[in-house]
Amino acid sequence: MRRILIAATTEADVCSASFCLSLSQSVSLGLVNNLEFLSVFVPANGNSSMAFNQAITLAWTEKLDGFVCVSPKVSWQAQSLLALVNSDKDAVAMPVATKNGFEVSLGEVSRLQEDTERGEIKVRGASLDFIYLSPYAVDRLCTTHPTVNYKGQEVKLVLQCGDIYDSYYGPDDILAYRLLEQGIELWLSTRNTAHRHDTIEYMNEFSSVLENLKANG
Numbered sequence: 001m002r003r004i005l006i007a008a009t010t011e012a013d014v015c016s017a018s019f020c021l022s023l024s025q026s027v028s029l030g031l032v033n034n035l036e037f038l039s040v041f042v043p044a045n046g047n048s049s050m051a052f053n054q055a056i057t058l059a060w061t062e063k064l065d066g067f068v069c070v071s072p073k074v075s076w077q078a079q080s081l082l083a084l085v086n087s088d089k090d091a092v093a094m095p096v097a098t099k100n101g102f103e104v105s106l107g108e109v110s111r112l113q114e115d116t117e118r119g120e121i122k123v124r125g126a127s128l129d130f131i132y133l134s135p136y137a138v139d140r141l142c143t144t145h146p147t148v149n150y151k152g153q154e155v156k157l158v159l160q161c162g163d164i165y166d167s168y169y170g171p172d173d174i175l176a177y178r179l180l181e182q183g184i185e186l187w188l189s190t191r192n193t194a195h196r197h198d199t200i201e202y203m204n205e206f207s208s209v210l211e212n213l214k215a216n217g
Helices: 017-031 048-061 078-085 135-143 171-181 206-216
Strands: 002-010 035-043 067-070 091-093 120-123 130-133 147-150 153-156 186-189 194-196
Touching (some): 002 017, 017 078, 048 135, 048 153, 067 078, 130 135, 135 171
Parallel strands (some): 002 067, 091 186
């Protein structure tokens, strides 16, 4: 049975009810598909980058079979998570509908590289609200970055705070660059969409947005 870590970085230990429902359904569906989803909640305390580092370090040290980083304010269909972790790619994000649309960097739409069989496209960057990393990607990121002591724990410094650079870069930008350094391509699922919950649920579907972009591109 494959063991995959699902890590949610929380502020004030808050997660949505829809997140909890999606997680419980995913755990149940995973068990009948030879997948054991192990969930962990990591307090961000205003530093989501270090929370991510704590989570990916855990996946690496425990030699797990994959790592999923997901926002505790996001919901998804259990089957879409299975499709994500069963991808043959080493880094795959799921588009998340938000009030500002989708946080995805596509590049030139007319030159998109597509895996039509799996329903995935190669992207320049994507939100860390829902992303899967294979054991290979986790190992490359952790073995090529230094270890620091953070709150009494030995943590791999994969992501750093954006303000150490000459311009501000968010954690998603930095991870995309870290993957690129290791020759790992970042892909995006186009057949599945997760939805962010703030005061309302944002119900856009990425597949429709992509078709419109292609039609007008």
